[in-house]
Amino acid sequence: MMALNGTPAADTPLLEVRTLSVAYGRKAVALNAVNLTVPKAGVVALLGANGAGKTTLIRTVSGLIRLHNGAITGGEVLLEGKSIAGLSADRIVRLGMGQVPEGRLVFKNLTVEENLQVGGAILPRATLAERLDAVYDLFPRLAERKDQAAGLMSGGEQQMLALGRALAASPRVLLIDELSLGLAPLIVGAIYQQLKKIREHFGTALLIVEQNARLALGICDYAYVLERGEIVLAGPAELVAASERMHESYLGARAERQAAAG
Amino acid sequence: MLVQFLLTGLALGSIYGLVALGFAVIYKAERVFNFAQGILMVCGAYLAYTATTQLGLPFPVAVIVIIAAAALLGIVIQFLFIRPLSGQPLLPVIMITIALSIILKALIEILYGVQPKPLATSLPTGVLILGDVRLSQLNLTAAVVSWVCMGVFFAFFRFTKAGLLMRATADSHEAAILSGVNVNRINAGAWAIGTILAVIGGVFLGQIQLASTELEHIGLLALPAVVIGGLQSIPGAIVGGILVGVIEQLASGYISPKARDVFIYIPLLIMLLVRPWGLFGNRELGRV
Amino acid sequence: MTSVSTSRTAMPIDEFAPSAPARQKAAARPLRWLWLAVAAAVLVYLPFVLHDRAILGYRLSNIQLLNVGLAQLNLTLIAVLGAVSLNYLTGCAGLVSIGHAAFFAVGAMAAAATGAQLGLPFLVSLVAALIAGAAAGVLAGLPSLRVRGLYFVLSTMALHFIVVFAFSEYQYAAFDVFGISYPQPAIGPFALDSALKWYFFLLPIVVLCCLACNYSLKHREGRALLAVRDNEQAASSSGIDVRVLRLKAFAFSSAIASLAGALQAYYLTTVSTELYSLNLAISFIAMIIIGGMGSIAGGVVGALVWLLLPSVLTGFAGELGAAGGGLAKIFVEHRPQVVNLIFGSLVAVLLIFAPGGIVGAARKLTKLVRPGAEA
Numbered sequence: 007m008m009a010l011n012g013t014p015a016a017d018t019p020l021l022e023v024r025t026l027s028v029a030y031g032r033k034a035v036a037l038n039a040v041n042l043t044v045p046k047a048g049v050v051a052l053l054g055a056n057g058a059g060k061t062t063l064i065r066t067v068s069g070l071i072r073l074h075n076g077a078i079t080g081g082e083v084l085l086e087g088k089s090i091a092g093l094s095a096d097r098i099v100r101l102g103m104g105q106v107p108e109g110r111l112v113f114k115n116l117t118v119e120e121n122l123q124v125g126g127a128i129l130p131r132a133t134l135a136e137r138l139d140a141v142y143d144l145f146p147r148l149a150e151r152k153d154q155a156a157g158l159m160s161g162g163e164q165q166m167l168a169l170g171r172a173l174a175a176s177p178r179v180l181l182i183d184e185l186s187l188g189l190a191p192l193i194v195g196a197i198y199q200q201l202k203k204i205r206e207h208f209g210t211a212l213l214i215v216e217q218n219a220r221l222a223l224g225i226c227d228y229a230y231v232l233e234r235g236e237i238v239l240a241g242p243a244e245l246v247a248a249s250e251r252m253h254e255s256y257l258g259a260r261a262e263r264q265a266a267a268g
Numbered sequence: 269m270l271v272q273f274l275l276t277g278l279a280l281g282s283i284y285g286l287v288a289l290g291f292a293v294i295y296k297a298e299r300v301f302n303f304a305q306g307i308l309m310v311c312g313a314y315l316a317y318t319a320t321t322q323l324g325l326p327f328p329v330a331v332i333v334i335i336a337a338a339a340l341l342g343i344v345i346q347f348l349f350i351r352p353l354s355g356q357p358l359l360p361v362i363m364i365t366i367a368l369s370i371i372l373k374a375l376i377e378i379l380y381g382v383q384p385k386p387l388a389t390s391l392p393t394g395v396l397i398l399g400d401v402r403l404s405q406l407n408l409t410a411a412v413v414s415w416v417c418m419g420v421f422f423a424f425f426r427f428t429k430a431g432l433l434m435r436a437t438a439d440s441h442e443a444a445i446l447s448g449v450n451v452n453r454i455n456a457g458a459w460a461i462g463t464i465l466a467v468i469g470g471v472f473l474g475q476i477q478l479a480s481t482e483l484e485h486i487g488l489l490a491l492p493a494v495v496i497g498g499l500q501s502i503p504g505a506i507v508g509g510i511l512v513g514v515i516e517q518l519a520s521g522y523i524s525p526k527a528r529d530v531f532i533y534i535p536l537l538i539m540l541l542v543r544p545w546g547l548f549g550n551r552e553l554g555r556v
Numbered sequence: 557m558t559s560v561s562t563s564r565t566a567m568p569i570d571e572f573a574p575s576a577p578a579r580q581k582a583a584a585r586p587l588r589w590l591w592l593a594v595a596a597a598v599l600v601y602l603p604f605v606l607h608d609r610a611i612l613g614y615r616l617s618n619i620q621l622l623n624v625g626l627a628q629l630n631l632t633l634i635a636v637l638g639a640v641s642l643n644y645l646t647g648c649a650g651l652v653s654i655g656h657a658a659f660f661a662v663g664a665m666a667a668a669a670t671g672a673q674l675g676l677p678f679l680v681s682l683v684a685a686l687i688a689g690a691a692a693g694v695l696a697g698l699p700s701l702r703v704r705g706l707y708f709v710l711s712t713m714a715l716h717f718i719v720v721f722a723f724s725e726y727q728y729a730a731f732d733v734f735g736i737s738y739p740q741p742a743i744g745p746f747a748l749d750s751a752l753k754w755y756f757f758l759l760p761i762v763v764l765c766c767l768a769c770n771y772s773l774k775h776r777e778g779r780a781l782l783a784v785r786d787n788e789q790a791a792s793s794s795g796i797d798v799r800v801l802r803l804k805a806f807a808f809s810s811a812i813a814s815l816a817g818a819l820q821a822y823y824l825t826t827v828s829t830e831l832y833s834l835n836l837a838i839s840f841i842a843m844i845i846i847g848g849m850g851s852i853a854g855g856v857v858g859a860l861v862w863l864l865l866p867s868v869l870t871g872f873a874g875e876l877g878a879a880g881g882g883l884a885k886i887f888v889e890h891r892p893q894v895v896n897l898i899f900g901s902l903v904a905v906l907l908i909f910a911p912g913g914i915v916g917a918a919r920k921l922t923k924l925v926r927p928g929a930e931a
């Protein structure tokens with residue numbers, strides 16, 4: 007792994023992944039000794055191509071990996087210094103880890119309001135209403151569609167809803183998997199604007215998985231690059247963005263060169 | 269005669285609708301196609317026998333005991349039989365519910381003997397005569413109670429947090445887990461509700477006929493009822509149940525009691541071929 | 557929980573080169589022939605043991621024979637036909653059928669129409685049962701063209717009730733409430749008038765059917781069926797007509813079941829509609845779960861357990877009865893219930909802990925004991 011200068015905030019990190027290895031089934035190794043840290047209220051990006059293992063990392067951290075027939079073969083996942091590797095996914099959520107999964111996964115037959123209520127079901131009733139108002143403030147579009155069935159909304163709206171649902175539980179750290187997948191750039195831009203606000207308003211730490219590196223590097227403080235299950239590059243956003251390797255493979259330098267050559 | 273058959277069919281159909289509703293709740297929660305629903309219904313009849321005849325409890329207390337026992341039974345079944353197979357393909361899951369029904373039936377026959385038992389609940393047994401239509405008060409009570417139960421059930425799903433979480437879990441297990449929902453507990457709850465509904469139906473059928481494991485066949489009519497109504501649809505289960513009740517009465521009344529099954533299963537077959545998602549189901553969701 | 561496939565992985569469809577294990581098998585061939593010879597000798601000698609209640613002149617007590625009689629063995633052979641044909645369909649083709657008892661009924665009806673009503677010879681009525689079974693199988697398989705998984709299971713259940721209704725109408729119209737009586741079966745001048753003769757008539761049929769199922773599975777069509785089972789899309793895109801194959805599998809399986817139904821009817825001499833209950837259909841599914849889905853051996857083992865275990869248990873309970881345990885008493889008083897309880901629990905336990913059934917568990921064990929050996 008190539009470490010660029012500078013480490014994330016020094017005191018106990020909110021989320022820490024230590025030499026984590028994960029395999030699907032008996033053989034298919036998806037992650038190999040991955041280290042990653044998300045500081046309190048930090049925004050961290052996890053970049054990588056298709057099949058690099060980004061989703062696998064998210065699933066492992068959130069405890070969903072067993073549901074997908076995967077297993078941790080080594081290493082640790084710590085939330086505020088406490089190991090959460092063996093816990094069930096719903097316990098982990100109740101400990102303050104929210105997730106916006108790949109492919110959105112809203113409750114299609116429930117209304118927008120009900121989706122958010124389920125999202126915030128772990129909160130006491132009194133705080134829930136307040137929290138939902140905050141979510142509606144962040145995404146006024148959701149407020150307009152309160153009573154619509156989630157399955158009938160557009161992709162972008164569903165993505166907002168998935169984000170809103172995760173936020174409704176007041177997570178301390180939010181894992182976001184490929185927000186931009188299959189959405190129009192305009193909508194993606196709008197949602198990313200809101201992501202910035204999430205940290206400001208709620209102090210939530212974010213771990214953002216993205217294939218679109220430019221997008222993610224635009225809002226994160228720190229970035230990791232995953233290739234074939236291993237972290238190959240890590241560092242503050244500006245340094246990662248400026249690195250040669252990044253330019254080569256992810257920010258389109260190669261494509262530009264090819265275009266020039268062709 | 270027609271009115272007579274229709275009314276009786278409606279009353280019995282309400283009971284089937286109740287049992288089918290229980291079936292649909294279990295199906296929606298975990299995608300478990302419960303072949304044991306029929307025998308769960310039979311358990312209701314025998315629970316009523318134990319509570320009223322064997323223990324001699326006053327009827328209101330007996331009702332509470334029966335419902336509590338049913339909930340417990342559902343939870344235990346989910347824990348012992350269903351949870352170990354969660355995530356498995358269709359056939360093993362269907363088979364374990366069949367194994368469950370074999371086991372329950374054997375246990376009932378060992379505990380209570382094979383002779384049918386008459387129930388002595390304090391449900392009304394008189395006959396209402398309206399013109400030339402005779403309506404048994406028991407059937408009428410059964411219908412009314414079934415409708416009340418359905419109403420309570422709808423209110424539960426619509427207005428309570430537990431109901432909301434159940435609907436959410438039925439919609440997407442993974443998303444529910446990601447919302448911090450303990451889906452095991454929710455599924456156990458679904459089994460408790462499904463069993464309670466079957467058991468209430470069983471108390472009535474046991475009183476109308478006799479408590480006997482033969483009632484299982486009637487309980488199994490919940491299957492075609494649910495599929496005709498639409499596997500994924502709760503109102504569908506109820507309408508399907510009523511439809512099956514009416515068809516049953518008309519077929520046994522006008523043709524012969526033996527013809528009952530064919531007149532229920534032929535529409536089922538047609539429905540499967542033409543509209544597999546059922547009368548009320550959703551086309552996309554109905555593809556299994 | 558919507559796919560029907562078991563845990564076996566897809567086999568490449570158009571790869572026919574013998575694999576490494578196949579070559580190993582060829583090397584082990586002499587040993588295999590020895591085993592076959594021993595098995596054949598046992599199968600031929602077994603009925604005489606059961607008939608004479610003695611082995612090599614040495615008398616055996618009832619319990620030493622596990623309380624099993626020759627008549628039971630014959631019924632078991634018939635059940636093997638049912639279980640193996642269902643396993644062919646369910647385990648190997650990924651089609652679940654709750655309608656297998658219905659095919660037994662079809663066979664019994666075909667035999668009744670030809671053998672009992674028209675007075676045609678026994679063998680002719682068996683052929684009629686085969687044909688009727690195949691035709692009924694194609695009809696029953698038709699819904700599989702439109703619906704999959706659970707809906708298909710339900711369509712077979714609906715067919716069950718429809719066939720049973722047809723059977724009872726037929727029985728009441730052409731015969732009486734007591735059931736359909738079949739004439740004494742005979743092959744030319746030889747009457748099948750003893751359990752021993754029946755055994756030697758049934759045994760080759762069963763062996764033949766097992767071999768046929770096995771052959772079909774191991775060769776082109778069977779492999780294609782396995783491919784269909786594991787991944788329909790892949791199979792369709794590789795140019796296999798999934799629908800025709802599936803119908804063929806259905807016809808083949810139900811022809812055997814129907815033959816078994818005719819044999820059973822002749823063997824029992826009288827059958828009536830109550831025999832063909834949903835429980836019978838379920839018992840076949842239970843057999844293949846107990847034995848192990850997806851293999852011929854699984855069907856055989858399952859049928860053996862299902863038909864022989866009850867009398868074995870009865871035998872032991874009878875032995876114990878004198879010693880007077882409370883359990884033995886319960887068993888004697890509620891024999892069918894206790895047997896059902898044991899079967900139901902057995903199925904549940906196997907489903908949870910050994911989804912491959914007895915055969916699957918045995919294979920795992922042999923692999924543990926002798927790594928590298930193919931069971």
Ligand SMILES: Nc1ncnc2c1ncn2[C@@H]1O[C@H](COP(=O)(O)OP(=O)(O)OP(=O)(O)O)[C@@H](O)[C@H]1O
Pocket residue numbers: 030031034035036054055056057058059060061062063074075108184217
């Ligand atoms: N459920 C699974 N079973 C087996 N292998 C899996 C499973 N899910 C993912 N994999 C494999 O693990 C590797 C990492 O996959 P993962 O989904 O984590 O990648 P990703 O970085 O999220 O890719 P993408 O950008 O396409 O979403 C891939 O090779 C993939 O094929």
Ligand SMILES: [Mg+2]
Pocket residue numbers: 060061062108183184
């Ligand atoms: Mg991914």
